[in-house]
Amino acid sequence: MRNNPWKTELKVARSQRNKLQTMSARLTEMTCEWDGLSGWLETESERLVESIDQHIQALDEQIRDWGQRAQ
Numbered sequence: 665m666r667n668n669p670w671k672t673e674l675k676v677a678r679s680q681r682n683k684l685q686t687m688s689a690r691l692t693e694m695t696c697e698w699d700g701l702s703g704w705l706e707t708e709s710e711r712l713v714e715s716i717d718q719h720i721q722a723l724d725e726q727i728r729d730w731g732q733r734a735q
Contacts, residue, residue, distance in 0.1 A: 668734035674727060681723045688716045 698706035
């Protein structure tokens with residue numbers, strides 16, 4: 665990775681991916697807390713988790729792309 669021109673981008677993307685994974689796990693726990701109390705809030709929380717998970721996938725794809733282009 666020393667000679668990778670996307671070194672900074674990779675570092676930021678990996679850091680953000682880790683933070684988003686933590687957020688997703690915590691939001692999943694929060695979603696479970698609404699089970700049986702509020703279907704609407706449970707559904708909205710699930711949507712947040714799905715959105716974050718999609719962003720994680722996008723970051724993973726970009727990280728792979730930057731990593732492959734450096735080789």
